[in-house]
Amino acid sequence: MNARNTVKRSIVFFLVPEFTMIAFATAIEPLRAANRMLGYSAYQWRLASVDGKPVKASNSVECAVDTSLEVERRKMTGGDRPSMVIVCSGVNVETYSNKTTFAWLREEYNRGVSIGGLCTGAHVLAAAGLLSNRRCAIHWENLPGFAEAFPKANVFADLFEVDQNIYTCAGGTAALDMMLKLIGDDFDEHLVNRVCEQVLTDRVRSPTDRQRLPLRARLGVQNSKVLIIIELMEANLTEPLSLIEIADHVGLSRRQIERLFRQEMGRSPARYYLEIRLDRARHLLLQSAMPVVEVAVACGFVSASHFSKCYREVYARSPQQERGERRQLLVA
Structure with missing residues (x-):
């Protein structure tokens, strides 16, 4: 041949x-x-x-x-x-x-x-x-x-x-x-x-190119200090950093960080940190069979009850209800 x-x-x-x-x-x-x-x-x-x-x-x-x-x-x-x-x-x-x-x-x-x-x-x-x-x-x-x-x-x-x-x-x-x-x-x-x-593509992307848009584009945030802080938060979800630890890392005071987050994100840094931890928890609830208490620990919550309380405040349903609704959709 x-x-x-x-x-x-x-x-x-x-x-x-x-x-x-x-x-x-x-x-x-x-x-x-x-x-x-x-x-x-x-x-x-x-x-x-x-x-x-x-x-x-x-x-x-x-x-x-x-x-x-x-x-x-x-x-x-x-x-x-x-x-x-x-x-x-x-x-x-x-x-x-x-x-x-x-x-x-x-x-x-x-x-x-x-x-x-x-x-x-x-x-x-x-x-x-x-x-x-x-x-x-x-x-x-x-x-x-x-x-x-x-x-x-x-x-x-x-x-x-x-x-x-x-x-x-x-x-x-x-x-x-x-x-x-x-x-x-x-x-x-x-x-x-x-x-x-x-196929009308101009290049082969590198294996390590980002899957998601860079934070600056995804969040519409321009302040470099805020972006660094958010990256720190996303990298430390299981064991959340304290605001003092974050302040020491970026060379700002707690008050300066609070003011920047109010201006750029419309919420406190503590609230934003909580929201990204809960977002990860939601993905785990929907895409894994992990017990709720393990999901709570994986996302930096000290107890399942505190986790459930925070989850309900943000998503208007409990973690158990979230998973139950998911199962009903799969059966249907």
Whole structure:
């Protein structure tokens, strides 16, 4: 066979119910564009689900698949085994538990197949036992719950991570950056540039580029001291800093910090700190099975009763009600 026409990678995209369409599309489209630029199918792929039936994405679009896990497991010893498996998931991934999927992923990995995860796919990989002491990326919204559920995984709020033959990305358009990195490793920068021109993106972002907008843009805050203080707060949620400790760190008095927060944030620094701790708590309640008391401790509250009181004041419902409403939505 002409080396030019050799398949570079054969990829199975495994679709988990409620997968994120944008991450899936921005992962598969650069492969199609690369094939077009090369003039042959260097990349081939097929879509899989547990039972071979169509899978509905989080936007309610139903996607047909080509194969099932039963068929894929039969291919393991044949010549049609993939060189890479990419798990595509999205919302409510923390409720996904399928022993057949986890076993299949471990079997493929043990046979030398590269394993990837898009958006919240790292959660499925970690549940399969593939991310212990491995670097990985997951969508920022799911990061707190993931970190609590899988403490042995080295999770980062990066766009994507490649740790040996494990590929994970934060979803959205980060899937495009990860696949462009893959294409660049397989071929060269020239092909990557041509693909970028085709999909109308001007560059491949670095793995460590921010998932979220910088604080200055996200909050509309210009004062550098306030931004430094907020970064300190966000980095110290489990063991909150005192206002005196914060003042010593930024070289301001308590009164100056109080005045700046009133001007820039419309609230006291203590109130703002409480709100970001409660925001993290809400993510943990919605995305993990952690007991309420453990959620309280993880977010810097000395007792579950104090946590519940503060939560109710901000969200007009208790932590237990928050989790109960979430369960009702999942059942419905």
